[in-house]
Amino acid sequence: MSGRPEPHTLAGAYAMDALDGRDRARFERHLARCRECAREVAGLHEATARLAAAAAAQPPPALKELLRAETARTRQLPPAIAGSRAAPARRPGRAAPAGSRRTRTRRPAWVPRLGLTLAGIAVAAGIAVWAVASAPRPSGPSPRARAIAAVLTAPDVTMMHARVRTGGTATVVMSHHERSLVFAAAGLRALPASQCYELWLVGPGLDRPAGLLPMPSHGMTGPVIASGLRSGDKLGLTVEPAMGTRHPTTRMLLVLAL
């Protein structure tokens, strides 16, 4: 079923995000070398923009309020400087992921009892503060705040910590019941503007993108919620181009069994 089409014929499918996994990665590799294709895709994106405009529908007014708060705490990317290319976040190292640690707790609490690093506690507290701070709004909590609160208060909440291979500590608060996890990190290695950290749910089948990490603020990254968790999933973290990818293209900096 998976024939391998000529990359060039995939420009239309690519412009409509109709390429999955391998096809998308393959086309993007081709795109990086083919100026003509890049021009064609740009032109096709003008057409898809019209399709978007034709589907216009007003979002609820509350969304704008939420965004006002959200942008106020979101650091912006600096402009890309042509020609500058920072070293990729890859280093020769051991194959096994850096040490990870997990704390299981029965009670609906996110506060760890013992054995957590200070950074981990700070991250966990950050998640809770964020969830609380974003909850009470005139229009009710945002879907994201609700989802985070649901994980933090789930009966089967579990908290884990792991070191990220290239530096920093990740904290994951997870609920299989909610099929979601909240990810936050402290002290992640800074990336060049052309790259970002991307989370993955690594299952028995496909690796599914689980969100891009925002720029850190005061050394703290996140919290980010990832949903659609299935049993047997692992959480992965890679460095990807700034807009993210559909499948991991660099090696995992963290693999955490959930």
Add this chain to the structure above:
Amino acid sequence: MTSVETGPDRLSLPRSRGTAAPPGVDLAALLALVAKGDQAAFEAVYDRVAAPVFGTVRSVVRDPALSEEVTQEVFVEVWRAASRFDECKGSPLAWVATIAHRRAVDRVRSEQRSAERDRRAASSVIAYDDVAETVEDNLDRERVRRCLGTLTDLQREAVTLAYYGGYTYREVARLLGVPAGTVNTRMRDGLIRLRDCLGAGR
């Protein structure tokens, strides 16, 4: 139905409501201000493109709450990455719509179990009809509708299922019962024809 004023022809018109952005400033200039952290400019951008973004996301995601969440993520990304917008590479609307569509598609694909996916595929005819209706119910959309009408049936179905339905070309091929290779050439030909018809080419 609320009438939506943000159509392709209006995006360059100012709709500022007491923001710092002077009237007449176009979307690209607003994005340049956003890149410098200008909240008012960001809100002006939001006012102009929220409807296409939300409409597109909702057509793919379907679930209203999730659509709002994805729309929120899209605009945080617009805020975050405004400095990366490059007018030489495309229009501001194309940049934002591309972020929105990809976000929506990635979200549904990451969330859907294969079983759910199959079920969704089975109900795709309904999704297609909904979209057709959405496209038809506003005069501003007449032009896109008319241009979609110049496509062959296969081109139009392939484009609509991929863009509004968020399906991969292999899924579209299965839904339409034609070979995947045929679908991807039809998608490309269809989009090219649409681009030319809309005068959106560059």
